[in-house]
Amino acid sequence: MAMGRPREFDIDEALDRALHVFWRKGYEGASMTDLTESMGITRPSLYAAFGNKEVLFRKALDRYVNGPGGYVRIALAQPTARGVVEQLLYGAADAVTDPCNPPGCLSVQGALTCGDASESIKQELMARRNAGENDLRERFARAIAEGDLDAKSDAGALARYVSIVLQGMAVQACGGATRDDLRKIAGIVMSTWPPANAPAES
Known part of the structure; x- marks a missing residue:
């Protein structure tokens, strides 16, 4: 069975960057372009790692609470x-x-x-x-x-x-x-x- 291609970015670092984008711009104000550019990843990578923007925001909230x-x-x-x-x-x-x-x-x-x-x-x-x-x-x-x-x-x-x-x-x-x-x-x-x-x- 072929192995999936490993992620080429650090999940925690990407999430920290997403957190700051949401923090500055709010949920609606943060565009997918804002997020992917700040996180240094592509849209397919974002979807593969986090699902969608809403899931990403919820994960960022959890990170905020614990940080x-x-x-x-x-x-x-x-x-x-x-x-x-x-x-x-x-x-x-x-x-x-x-x-x-x-x-x-x-x-x-x-x-x-x-x-x-x-x-x-x-x-x-x-x-x-x-x-x-x-x-x-x-x-x-x-x-x-x-x-x-x-x-x-x-x-x-x-x-x-x-x-x-x-x-x-x-x-x-x-x-x-x-x-x-x-x-x-x-x-x-x-x-x-x-x-x-x-x-x-x-």
Whole structure:
């Protein structure tokens, strides 16, 4: 049986390049020519390796989550709700203004530029953001149960609040906001963060 011709490009490197194209131009704005030229491959090679543009974008999203967006996973593992939010906000401020990457957040920018023709991608991005907000809600609910947050705190509202701030920071970064600008916003949020339950008197 004849062996298939081996790939003549590095999959991980090509995916990193595709990630940056999608990040800069959004899903719809990234043409197949943009992608193949940046990845250094032909269209047949792209289809053979990734299937199609939509599959490539989903793989790029996964790579973003495990790469530039990895601060989210680190934040959720912090031992206190305050630590979670602090890591999220300052991590986001650094990530969305990293000079090594395009400004903003891939998942936020991708959704903003999706039209009717890319409804499945828009829904995918919305589902991922909703899942992230739900992870926060569950983490804050745990903090309430453990006494780390006041029992009257609303876990859902806090999760929505933090999510909105994070999305706003990403949009502002695309508009030219600097790392210092966004870190100041993070500081304001932390200055108003609800206190933990006071320890019970013995």
